[in-house]
Amino acid sequence: NAGVMQNPRHLVRRRGQEARLRCSPMKGHSHVYWYRQLPEEGLKFMVYLQKENIIDESGMPKERFSAEFPKEGPSILRIQQVVRGDSAAYFCASSPSGGRADTQYFGPGTRLTVL
């Protein structure tokens, strides 16, 4: 059973460009979470999605960031007009039912570097 997959693993963008990060959840999982990890810090929640729905985006910056999880295909975290402060590791996790008892299984992360 393949784990959570994220691509690309490394992404370099210049200031002002767009970054698109992809996440394919584990087979059978329909709940996806995005987290951001700044250097020397723990993971911070950004957004929680189910298929075609954003359930909780309380951790998402109000501007430039958006996320989707379409009926077909991976979940996408999109960052428009990137700035240096967006440089971080972005992790996706998935769970089978979204309940608080669920273990969240993490992907390998995408390391975004903004030049």
Add this chain to the structure above:
Amino acid sequence: AQTVTQSQPEMSVQEAETVTLSCTYDTSENNYYLFWYKQPPSRQMILVIRQEAYKQQNATENRFSVNFQKAAKSFSLKISDSQLGDTAMYFCAFPPNTGNQFYFGTGTSLTVIP
């Protein structure tokens, strides 16, 4: 407010020895779950162990066990017979009943010395 605190930024242990990583959390909930994740140099987040608060028995997974003290809101991870592959960042995580995310501590960097 839900918080998770790991007070040991760095620790080291000799190979084959035992080490304990501490974690405390703050919650007013009675039933909840606690997790330890490991992040090796590859940066992949790997589940180490999970504890259910309503269970009295401490969770155990091979060389990994927890010391869960509910009244003290403490959730320590004990690693026995440490191996070089245990070298990693270890994060304690707590998913509150409200909201959908995990709250993570700031991590403990563990180095196993040969």
